[in-house]
Amino acid sequence: MITVFVLLKTTKEWLRLERAERNRIADSVLSTVLSDNKVTLRMFDAEAFTTKCTDVAMFQAEDMQAFYFAIERLRDSELITTPYFEMVEIIPTIEDGFKAFEKASIPK
Template identity: 50%
Template sequence: MTWTIFVTLRATPQWLQQTPQDRETIAAACLAEVMVDDRVTMRFFDAEAFSGVCSDVAVFETTDMVAYYFTMERLRNTALISAPYFEIVAIIPALENGFRLFRRAEQERAA
């Protein structure tokens, strides 16, 4: 089963005061420390033009929630979160088409 976890983030003024080149350097260094487990992938989306709640959304995917947990622990220990350059607004775990998994399990249970 693959979990998708949406992590909404808000950039802080401290992050926004960095030059684009410095932001890239900081992010690359931090993510090199964080994304070390091939059981967890991450995609990153800019949302600031569309939301007043968050500026960015990180989308993690994993089949191993402990591996995801360890990834988040590593992330919290980086400057991205601890400086703080970003604040975590919300963490939303989800199952893609979870209702289908449920129906299939219910059908198997009834059989």
């Protein structure tokens, strides 16, 4: 299992939309992005705490290919192409990677 954090920034075009329209677009796009059920998504708001990004998307995927395919679908969507959001940074992580390293590296 991999976890990838994607830092996103909203555009003025997104903010000009009515909230109901934002929800409709997001629901439609994300159902396509996550269509293969190999990737999950959690969203976090950050705009009150930083100017670097407004949102943080936390993707969890079975493997890197599943994540990659989800990101390709996201990049092809109106959320990115209109653009309603800009991708600021992508941060791949391995949960407790040091524990796996220690288990594999420390002789018994």
